[in-house]
Amino acid sequence: MAESDRHLGSDRPPGSDRSPGSDRHPGSGPQAELLARHRAVTPSWLSLYYQSPIELVRGEGRHVWDAEGRRYLDFFGGILTTMTAHALPEVTKAVAEQAGRIIHTSTLYLSTPMVELAERIAELSGIPDAKVFFTTSGTEANDAALLLATTHRRSNQILALRNSYHGRSFSTIGITGNTAWSPTSLSPLQTLWVHGGVRHRGPFAALSDAEFIEACTADLEDILGQAEGTVAALIAEPIQGVGGFTQPPDGLLAAFKRVLDRHGILWITDEVQTGWGRTGEHFWGWQAHAAAGPPDLLTFAKGLGNGLSIGGVVGRAELMDGLGANSISTFGGSPVTTAGALANLDHLLAHDLQGNARRVGGHLISRLRTAAAGLPVVTDVRGRGLMIGVELTDGEAAARTLEEARDLGLLIGRGGRRGDALRIAPPLSLTEAEAGEGADLLVRALRRVSDSRPPTEE
CATH class of the missing domain: 3.40.640.10 (Type I PLP-dependent aspartate aminotransferase-like (Major domain))
Structure with missing residues (x-):
């Protein structure tokens, strides 16, 4: 479900809105070489996130590392798939x-x-x-x-x-x-x-x-x-x-x-x-x-x-x-x-991760709704548990927020028919401290996007 580097951070197919800088090359080095090889042998509609796509090579708990050694707090879990934790021992x-x-x-x-x-x-x-x-x-x-x-x-x-x-x-x-x-x-x-x-x-x-x-x-x-x-x-x-x-x-x-x-x-x-x-x-x-x-x-x-x-x-x-x-x-x-x-299901049930999703997710939604009141780029915060959507004014704002969040060390997803919604779905073992950290990073990313946009005419 991830999208092409030509449609940055969007859960939308070719022909959708494009974010500024979407045609920039990712630079040089191993990741650029891998991207070129990827493009050469996979269909154009097989999508990648980010202006400079990343390769995730290691995960532990709620964090992942890219091939260059940078750590990210994972709020998307491989499209809602890493349900309990990365590298769960069981x-x-x-x-x-x-x-x-x-x-x-x-x-x-x-x-x-x-x-x-x-x-x-x-x-x-x-x-x-x-x-x-x-x-x-x-x-x-x-x-x-x-x-x-x-x-x-x-x-x-x-x-x-x-x-x-x-x-x-x-x-x-x-x-x-x-x-x-x-x-x-x-x-x-x-x-x-x-x-x-x-x-x-x-x-x-x-x-x-x-x-x-x-x-x-x-x-x-x-x-x-x-x-x-x-x-x-x-x-x-x-x-x-x-x-x-x-x-x-x-x-x-x-x-x-x-x-x-x-x-x-x-x-x-x-x-x-x-x-x-x-x-x-x-x-x-x-x-x-x-x-x-x-x-x-x-x-x-x-x-x-x-x-x-x-x-x-x-x-x-x-x-x-x-x-x-x-x-x-x-x-x-x-x-x-x-x-x-x-083993995964046993862990989920034994540790009441559904209950954790309810408690920590409620805390996270509350934090985001409070912050959204001061962010004109946000039009809605919705969801249940650790399945949270943040709808923005348009697809460009969502694409830019995805990039800013990644720059700050937070991975999130994107969706919506117009590509205007951010998708937040971390592993269900997310701690309250990690939820707070992720909320702060996301709010910083949203504030960067809000501050960079021209004021709306009355």
Whole structure:
């Protein structure tokens, strides 16, 4: 999800806004040589952050070091993936021990770590009679969920939220509502777009939360009234990740589910970024909308592996058993990745990192909201736990803030349909002292950008 050095610090594709100095060369030396080699052998759309892209070569706790030896406080965790800590000893040990026994077998053979991890996830999911299928990424997990839902319902019609992001594959691009991340209009699916993912912008922004939920639900009912035939499923991120950490009022997806249930339509919750306690208040994002019961299918990835390549889908056995043809996964459920993920999940639960995300994240959000009051470049601070979005006046301001933060020793992310939101998602073991340090660095970066911009004319 990182962006090209030609589109500095933006979670947006070619053609988006550019920041000052974006065409400057990174200088000379090993990093410049590596960048030239990177450009020569990888597609132009494979993106990099920063005017002078960096190579991260070491990590420990909540810090990382680049190839030139500079240390950074990591507030992005490899796109919300380093969930517990860099170089977590328990994960390192589990991976090394499993690799010393056997690295790969495939799903054609029994695997103790895969079964143990599936048992844990089925229990934690909140879905009754659950089964689990492992993949290697969130994109592939959402692909699998779409396959299961469309097969079960015998329909290729999918409901999706505007401003959403669900992956880079052909099918998941077709249900991605953030146009900055949708390079083609071709799709094997017919997607029906509904309101609800963005609370602060759009035709319903001025409504109260209750009125917003009512209006979005009426919009859903209206779309279903116009749909031809059967609709397979609604897929939704409880908090939109690439969309800039936007979220609906609590209870919206529950209101949606009551409508879906009347029509027999499935609910897929995309928990690739919101899962495993990152929001602090809940283990899964869907639990903020739990009044109508659990989802039918849940997709996960990223943080579970703490950097290991793992994803998956969990759902009711009736749905998970619904494929009539042969299917395997060569790398999904790998002994090494599932052993590491088990150790990571055990650490997360044993140390109540969800509770830490709630406490430390609340402290961090409060600090940033207080500071934002004196920063005209900031228009909104939102989020839950350690999933925080800071929306700025425009994409240029966000790109420059990303650069300034990096210069000060802080790594953050960027998102939003217009590239105008900063994404803050550090490992869930973040301490209060580190949260305070990161807040101070980010505020300094924002102040630099604010002070350098011409005053707004009245």
